[in-house]
Amino acid sequence: MIELENVSKRFDDKTVLDGVTARIGRGEIFAVIGPSGAGKSTLLRLVDLLDSPSGGTIRIDGIDIHAERERSLSIRRMMGMVFQKPAAFNTTVAENIAVGLRFRGAGESVIQKKVEDALDMVGLAGYGEQRARTLSGGEMQRVALARAMVIEPEILLMDEPTANLDPVSVEKIEELVLQINRDHGTTIVISTHDMYQGQRLAHRIGVLMNGGFAQVGSPREVFTLPANQDVARFVGTENVVEGVVVAAEFGSSVVDVGGVRVRARSSFSQGEEVCLCIRSEDIRIAPAAGARGLRGGNILPGTVASISPRGPFSRVTVDCGFPLSSVLSWKVVDDLEIRKGSPVSASFTAESVHVVRATRN
Amino acid sequence: MIELENVSKRFDDKTVLDGVTARIGRGEIFAVIGPSGAGKSTLLRLVDLLDSPSGGTIRIDGIDIHAERERSLSIRRMMGMVFQKPAAFNTTVAENIAVGLRFRGAGESVIQKKVEDALDMVGLAGYGEQRARTLSGGEMQRVALARAMVIEPEILLMDEPTANLDPVSVEKIEELVLQINRDHGTTIVISTHDMYQGQRLAHRIGVLMNGGFAQVGSPREVFTLPANQDVARFVGTENVVEGVVVAAEFGSSVVDVGGVRVRARSSFSQGEEVCLCIRSEDIRIAPAAGARGLRGGNILPGTVASISPRGPFSRVTVDCGFPLSSVLSWKVVDDLEIRKGSPVSASFTAESVHVVRATRN
Amino acid sequence: MYEIIEGFVEAARLIVTLDPDVMAIAARSIVISLTATILATLLAIPLGAAINFGTFPGRKSLINLIQTLYSLPTVIVGLLIFLLISRVGPFGSLRLLFTPTAMVIAQTVLILPIMTGLTISALSGVDPVVRDTLYSLGATRLQFLVNIMKEARFAILATVAVGFGRAISEVGAAILVGGNIAASSFGSSTRVLTTAISLETSMGNIPESIALGIILLAIALGVNLAITTVQHR
């Protein structure tokens, strides 16, 4: 449905996008994640014809949208966009939502019905007559969503649509997005800095970094098998450490990390500089004494370097020559009597170590 | 340092705040959390003298700030504010950050130094000469923080300062906030919809709901002992179920939840309508067969109703007469071969059940 | 000073007695200046929008030129129109000289630059995200224009107020192309409030001048009340 081919965008002397390539299928939910300033908004704006690429082609249903100037209205009308900082028209909430329908010549009764429904869906029933300029940040974001949604576009572009929302509202909006996708087969491109949102919603995630997609894949792929150490760090793999392969055979290798040896599954050969990505939830912490053997796995002794809260969990960082973090529930931390300085052992399987080639930044 | 006494705010016929009372101590980090539209921004604006309360008093260091009009400049100069939707002055990034310093008559060299440092601290070194209007959403949010920070206010008010940031930037900003608080003893009031952020940063959290603080307490209190079921739902206690106390003695009670009996620690007496709050991480799921006995605890048999991803975990909802959700790592879900429809048992201790009086909405 | 009070008394008298001459003059002023303002608005808005939202070479110079034309003296506008419509001019055969139509044309030309310029300024003040939102909602050119006007309505109507004010208060062009004729039929006359004020002043009838000035301002007040009503909606 949407094809990005080598798309680039320069502002003056600053290159923001540089050869972005991807295909987004009809009915797919595609999440764009990436650090602040990576060009997520820029990319969505290019797709929505709000800005022109400096190079490359964007095709929708095979049509080069930036080339066909006379068709831009009908192309634009296929799409709805929710802006990162949505702007309110200086009128009521209901009128704000009605605008797109009015543009399409919908009748007054249809408009009224759809607007009511939309307000209800985004949890703002009864706000119709309030002046949109007086809405709170989160309320406005939901109005913007409703505004883009009522026109039932084939493609819905959403630029961090829940950035200003509380978790309860986020959940509601996410359900709504899934429902729209399910009921209307709407293709959805969503930019988000909330990776778990990407995971909850998206069929595929594209990680935008340094001007292009560093990785495109299913949420699980991106989270468990990040393409490189930047992606790994970005998707929240707490433990990303560099090392050198010292032994390798039969898809299994031993990596030296600052003197500590770690077993991992990988096909890198001896002498290669690699990077180990270990998700914190794959690491078990046990009191130093009671460490059980783990066949073909790693048991690294160390001392607790820090304990910090992380939602209903605690993040425990163990110094085993290099720092390794794990996440434990508060209860476990209490039960095991883990304190800063406690001698513990951190254990994890060779399979849970994802090895990528080390890249220099 | 900051005392809110029965503060209320009405817009036309809409009452947003209605008797907000709290005290925030010098050097404290106080987080205001609450649903979208609860009045978080409104409250911060009242403290920053940007709007006048409809009733009640706001005192800083004992001074009724809205009464002393001629001192408002010096009061305002004690404070720095980061707006939810920060506005960029139409000039360079560096000039945007310098404004507050210029107002205070700082010298050119001091300004330059401080601006550079601030840019560096928020991770925008090198952006000084870019026009602020062209910044991305997250970049602008960081500039706004830098702008409020350079004037080294005694009180820093931040309205969802990381809403548009990716996790890596969030972490950086949070460290910065903690550092400012630590190094300068700055009193910080932060509104956030990210409860974990509240937890990571704040000494105390106020939950703003229905016009007032439903609860004010330490992060742990708010998360584990929510004051009522609204707060419980809001802070992400997945399992909030209503029931009636059918037996009670010695601070222990049995609650009937739609026919299922649940043991809990509580001092409610028989016949009272209550609400049980059980955090999902306190619930263990085991194959139906292998459920171990749990002294004085609850073991509820049921079938798996749904499994949905939640970050690196899966959220498993079990129907045991009423739905109970737990969070398991992907690995455990695979290992235990839990699928939709699997017969399982959910177990949790009586201590992990937090009982509050049921409120009607 | 005494003349000012006399002027107020005279104004009151003229209004209360509905002096037919004065009423006709006032009506003519309103018709001519409102027509010119409407025409100029209809031209200035699309023009201003095209310049503000367009990207073409020479855009800045064009804006400069327009701003420069704010300084166009009414007498020069009058002269140029005069040369065009005088019998020996290219449009002489239309016999427009000394007609209200000519005055409408002259006033339209006079206020067009300032209205276009202020429209540009009004539109440039609209949040770019509002603009993008309209585009992304699939606005046609016309829908875009209408909606962006609604957003900028305060400034746009301020522009209309400026245009009308300039049109109804100008005298140089009106006198040159209109001739300040007091004829026996309404349609042949070209005497409007400003030209009448000029005449009274040149004859030394200061209270009468001031009375007419007050009537003119009363009309302007009415028009502005209408404008403000729309503005604050």
Next chain:
Amino acid sequence: MYEIIEGFVEAARLIVTLDPDVMAIAARSIVISLTATILATLLAIPLGAAINFGTFPGRKSLINLIQTLYSLPTVIVGLLIFLLISRVGPFGSLRLLFTPTAMVIAQTVLILPIMTGLTISALSGVDPVVRDTLYSLGATRLQFLVNIMKEARFAILATVAVGFGRAISEVGAAILVGGNIAASSFGSSTRVLTTAISLETSMGNIPESIALGIILLAIALGVNLAITTVQHR
């Protein structure tokens, strides 16, 4: 039509030969109108800011009144000032009538309403968050004013352009309080470009009128280039 070309030729001749009479008239126009514009700006900006950001009863009526005064005919302004400063008027002892000072006063009064009104319109276009941010950064009143002006500079300078345009192009007040005097000393003369244009026109010297008009526009262009340079910074 031929007169227009003649006008250009004449304008070129006058400029190239630096015709001393014309240069003096042009210089006087610039001095008087720029002074009036600067004075009016200095008054209009704080006034406009006070009205825009203030909350007081009658605020809307005041804005209405100001907009109404856009329609103040220059002749009426001239007359009122004339009555105040003529020998028998309250300020007669200052002997200001028929001096350049009187013209500056008249033009200042004339453009003050429009400049105040457009300042209000310009300021009301500034994002309220910008305003709040300035307050929250601890701006004093003056710092606030300066910075809000910087934000609204495009519209504020457009206002200045309008004010200057109106000042330099008006003739009614200039002739009434200035008198269009051509005396042999620069300071006693009150002939400016517009009054000279009027005179030439009344004498039927169309090419000369147009030439003077072109010189006036050339001056306006210069001033506007300066304004635009600041505007786009």
Next chain:
Amino acid sequence: TTSDPTPAEKQQLRIATTTSLYDTKLLERLTPIFEEQYNAEVLIVSAGTGKAIEYGQNGDVDVLMVHDRAREDAFLADGYGVNRRVFAYNYFVVVGPESDPAGIKGLQPEAAFTAIRETGMTDGSDVVFVSRGDASGTHSKEKAIWKAAGFNYSADVQGSGDWYQEAGTGMGATLAMANEKQAYTLSDIGTYLAYKGDLDLVTLVDEGDILLNIYCAMQINPEKYSDTNSTVAKDWVNFMISEDVQKEIASFGVDQYGQPLFYAARNDWEKIGVPQAEVKDPIP
């Protein structure tokens, strides 16, 4: 069946006149009578003499009414105008402050001008002469007086000092200015009388042939502009010299000012030195 007699369409007559004549409101008195008699609508445009003549040259009007013999002659000679008729005359007056610092009261115009110039040019004097300076009929007359007094206008008068100031405006404004500056000026009698109430200026010189001011009306040459309303134009000019109107002119202003503003030209052609045909013979 009966058909209504459609009234003949009203003819429009466009007249360009000098402001000083227009401002006396004489024409305002006469036009309704003419409109009634000739079923015409009269449109009068008043402008400076130069501008009025230009309207005539362009054929934008049908009749021209001015008071500047020299320029009228040129206009006729160039073929723009035909059939000039003189309908009224009066005298210019030299007015000035009652104190009369140049001591011109009762002098002949030439002598008076000379005296004003002499005193004006001496150091420290506060004698000022305000000139119309707008190439109007009045200004032409003033220049003629300077010439008759033996001065070269542009060299000896204009720009010879701050005592001589050109107003460059209408008569009324010039009088106001002279009043303000307590200066001398040359005025037509009509405007002076109209303004007299507001002025501290008094008539100092009102006798002398050179002060004669002759008003005429003429037709725009229909051969030059074929679609001018030559018939009504002719009617107007003839109307102005008709006996009834001449009487009207002779008595105009007496009730308001206690003295007439104009003298009828009809019987004084010799006195004012124009051919008899120009005052008496209707255009055929």
